[in-house]
Every structure is written in C-alpha cells, then in structure tokens.
Amino acid sequence: MNHPVATPEQHAHELAALDLIEHPTVRAAYRSVAETWLGRARASEAMHRRFAAAYEEVMFSAAVWSSNQDPLRPKVTTITRLAHEVDGRRVPGSRWGIDNPDTVYRVVPISGEERYVLRGRVGAHRMTENYFTLWNDAMGTVDVCDGRRMHVEADGSYEITVDADEAGGRPNHLRSTPEAHELYIRDVLLDWGCDDPNTIEVERLGGPPATAALTLDEQAEATAAMMAHFADFTGKLSHGMYKTPPNHFSLAWTADHTGAMRSQVYVAGRYELAPDEAFVVDVSDGGAEYFTVPLSNIWGTTLDVLDRTGSLNKAQSRPNDDGTYTFVIAGQDPGVHNWIDTGGLPEGILTLRMAEFPEGGARPDLAATGRVVPLDRICELGLPMVTRSERAAQLAERRAGYLRRLPEVTA
DSSP, rough: OOOOSHHHHHHHHHHHHHHHHHEEEEEEEEHHHHHHHHHOOOHHHHHHHHHHOOOOOOOOHHHHHHOOOOTTTTOOOOOOOOEEEEEEEEEOOOOOSSSOOTTEEEEEOOOOOOOEEEEOOOSSSSOOOEEEEEOOOOOEEEEETTTTTTTTTTSSEEEEEEEOOTTTSSEEEEEETTOOEEEEEEESSSTTOOOOOOOEEEEESSSSSSSOOOHHHHHHHHHHHHHHHHHHHHHHHHHHHSSSSSOOOEEEESSSSSOOOTTTTEEEEEEOOOOEEEEEEEEOTOOOOOEEEEETTTSSHHHHHHHSSEEGGGGGGOOOOTTEEEEEEEOOOBBBTTEOOOOOOOOOEEEEEEEEEOOOOOOTOEEEEEEEEGGGGGGGGGGOOHHHHHHHHHHHHHHHHHHHOTTTTOO
C-alpha cells in the first residue's frame, strides 16, 4: 500500500515544484520578497541568523501550494513537511505560518461549481483531532467535516462528498458555495508513535476540464504572488505577537478565519530570555483531550522538532500531581521532562493550542500562564525530572515517531 503522506503523487508534485522554483520569474521573486521581508521585519541578530533556512522553507511551501490551485485538476498535496530526498534530489522543508508540528496539513483545490468525492482509509489508530475544512480564499470556513466522528466503513474506508447540494442522506458531506476555494485537511497526530494519518484521494466528477491548465510562465507568476503573500501574512502575524510584552500570555481566542480552527483555543505569546533564564509555562487544559506547546521564529517556521524538543503535546508531556502541566522553555537542558528546547534561540514565539473539549466546551479551569525563573532555581519547582539516559530515550522515541510520516528520511 502507498504511504498515506509520501505518495507517488506527492513526490511527483514536489519534484515539479523543484523545477518550478528555478523559473526566472520565481527566482526574481525569491530575491525581491526576501529584500522586502527583511526590510520590514526589524529582526534581531539572532533572528537574522535563522532567516535563510526558514525563508527557503516558506518559499518552497508557496511553490508546492500554489502549483495545486486548479480545481478542475485537483490533487491532494501535503505542505509543512521537513526536508527530505526524492529520487536523489533534496526537497526543502515546507513549513510556514507558525505550523503545528503534530499536524499533517494537506490541501485540495475546490470550485463551488464542481462536484468532488474524497476517498480514503483511516489508520488503525484513529486520531484525536482530524478536520476537513472547506474554506474561501481568505481562509474563512465554509463547512467542516469532523474526521474523528465521520462515518467509516468496517474496513476503515470512507467517502466525503463535496458539492453545492444538501447532503440528502450522504453521511459525510461538505456543502460548498460559490465562495468555496479549497479543502484544508488537518490530521493531528497526538501520539506520534501510534496515530496514523488518513489516506486521501480526490476525484472531480463530471466531464473533461473546460479550460486549459496554466502554462509554466503563468504558474510561475502565480507562485511568485503566493510567495509575496506568505511573507506578508507571516510578517503581520509575527508583528502582532511582538506588539505584546515578552514573557507574558495575554491572548486567548477561538476563530474560524485566517486559517484558525473554530473549535480550538489559542494562547499565544513570546519569550525573551537571558542565557541563565527559563520561561516556565503552567497549563490547565480545561478538559482538552489535545494540546500542543510549540516554539517558532518570527519567519513562521517552528524550531527543531525532530531531534530536539522544540514542541511538546499532551501525550509527550508528564502532568503534575494535580493534573496540570508545567513546561520549561530554555536553551539549556534543565533536567525536567517537559523541557521545550529553544535550540539556542534566545527569543521566539509560543503558540499553545488546545482542542477537543468536553461537550459544552472547556472547563472553567482552562488557563495558561508564564513566568521567568532563573535556570538554577528550576530544581526547586518540584517538576517531573529525567536522567541523561531518559532524555536520550525521549529524543530517540520522538525521532522514530516523527519519521513515521516522513519515511524518505532513513538516517
């Protein structure tokens, strides 16, 4: 069977995107967008050092995404992957927009005038959070199918229909509108070692496409435009974060616009630390079955999540005796289990996401607060600790779990 993410279609699309980014129009956009973004960002020296690697990912993500925008010829493509190889060629990462490291993000172009069916199979270990979101061109929600609760046949197979008609007895139906633009699919892996992404294929129903596909030159123009959009979107997002004071959480919201999920609660802030300091975050999840605590830079890519603990979710964390969770954000290992590793970045963005609350919503104890603590005082907090060998085992388990969705990386 094909891997649910590393499909032949995905690989062919990534290789085509590698060729696309060599087009003169796209190369010119690489230069101009970088100049504009750096000129606006007012980034620190530490952030400047992260720009080149992050920029490569954000721009490649724009190439991957923009080249699957034809609703008459839809494909299922995965974005926000880490770097890997396909047919001996290096494929850059494609993270952008402060991604969630637990999530396999896939996109499918949709027209409200067309009819589609998605077919696939759920994994043996179903995900805690899984949504098929139909949205407009401003990332506003048109309709949502809850993959965790959708109808699935006994063999694990499923179908989701997408068109402008009412469901009419169809169990998994997304009702589109003239504004429908795209399906944005989130497969959220809480347990990296067990949770399985869905397999997904799409078929447009009806006759042959009424219009021709974009020429290479037209596609290059579309890619250049999306590159500029990605940089502008991320720049505004980071600017909003940096208007808040450092080492303080004051923003919590739910939303169904600009890519946010209406069923999630977001708690965002930023840290700014001296080498001998840690930012300690206390979380009461309000009954959420899922939460994640990831770090990112101002360029919109998360930190090292493969070989460092640049994020931790609920399954990867140890609770306190009272059921709450405490995380220590620091550049040096403080010896606690719930260490979120800054990878040497003394400042950054933290976007805590909580989801899958009990019926009726979050409990009143939902909260997330942060405080700066000297590193040499962390041992006084009474937090779950780890030995060096336990840390090594934690990181080895983390890497093995992540590579289940990135089988191209073998070392």
